[in-house]
Amino acid sequence: xxxxxxxxxxxxxxxxxxxxxxxxxxxxxxxxxxxxxxxxxxxxxxxxxxxxxxxxxxxxxxxxxxxxxxxxxxxxxxxxxxxxxxxxxxxxxxxxxxxxxxxxxxxxxxxxxxxxxxxxxxxxxxxxxxxxxxxxxxxxxxxxxxxxxxxxxxxxxxxxxxxxxxxxxxxxxxxxxxxxxxxxxxxxxxxxxxxxxxxxxxxxxxxxxxxxxxxxxxxxxxxxxxxxxxxxxxxxxxxxxxxxxxxxxxxxxxxxxxxxxxxxxxxxxxxxxxxxxxxxx
Ligand code: C5P
Numbered sequence: 001x002x003x004x005x006x007x008x009x010x011x012x013x014x015x016x017x018x019x020x021x022x023x024x025x026x027x028x029x030x031x032x033x034x035x036x037x038x039x040x041x042x043x044x045x046x047x048x049x050x051x052x053x054x055x056x057x058x059x060x061x062x063x064x065x066x067x068x069x070x071x072x073x074x075x076x077x078x079x080x081x082x083x084x085x086x087x088x089x090x091x092x093x094x095x096x097x098x099x100x101x102x103x104x105x106x107x108x109x110x111x112x113x114x115x116x117x118x119x120x121x122x123x124x125x126x127x128x129x130x131x132x133x134x135x136x137x138x139x140x141x142x143x144x145x146x147x148x149x150x151x152x153x154x155x156x157x158x159x160x161x162x163x164x165x166x167x168x169x170x171x172x173x174x175x176x177x178x179x180x181x182x183x184x185x186x187x188x189x190x191x192x193x194x195x196x197x198x199x200x201x202x203x204x205x206x207x208x209x210x211x212x213x214x215x216x217x218x219x220x221x222x223x224x225x226x227x228x229x230x231x232x233x234x235x236x237x238x239x240x241x242x243x244x245x246x247x248x249x250x251x252x253x254x255x256x257x258x259x260x261x262x263x264x265x266x267x268x269x270x271x272x273x274x275x276x277x278x279x280x281x
Contacts, residue, residue, distance in 0.1 A: 032280050050078070073139075074111050100244030128143070162204070235258060238252045
């Protein structure tokens, strides 16, 4: 059985610059990815069409039907390349849902990588990029799952300096287990352009940057503020911030030892939170 990890997406910085007329916002973001995530696997051949079964700690209440982004990605890829799809897919949902770390977008992207391999489709084919962009603004970044800068809706991607130096950096993810809808958070953005994301070295740009969705997300879920205060005060933290539209917050640590101590302290102080000690890939 072949499988792909749907790596958790982190926005090291997320600058919201303006509202657009299509319901989206123009952004400048630094995407990075954790080594951990959901897992999308393939059993073939089995049955007809595309089927999906979902398991794992965050599978409860998820729709495995037509509306699921994994099913839409599989159907969309088959249609774009004239392939008769007969695939049974499995999704192991390890990441919290509606959490600002990719979720459905990373799952769709993992399904695209998995099925492109299976059907011998070149991931650089422009039909793959077109499908990814249609599935969601973050899906193109999640297909790459590398440290990248995203402009426009977050889907115009360019490489960044210093991306290799970030690989392996100890990373803590903390989610207060309160789901937050992306559209809802963007709708509360105050419309103030707080300025551009810096160019140059990725870590320096991230540290000097912001997540403009923190304040609107904290308005909806005040617990995010508590998580940020707590993880920002841990020793050895290089950067602590909310990811995407929240509610997941992350901290980058200077050492593995500092990460382990930090994770234990968060676990003790916030026993109900979801905590994942991992690293940037
Ligand atoms: O593209 P996706 O379906 O993941 O986006 C979810 C929602 O997030 C959009 O409907 C929109 O409300 C908001 N969004 C936005 N600007 C972006 C990305 C997402 O307003 N650049």
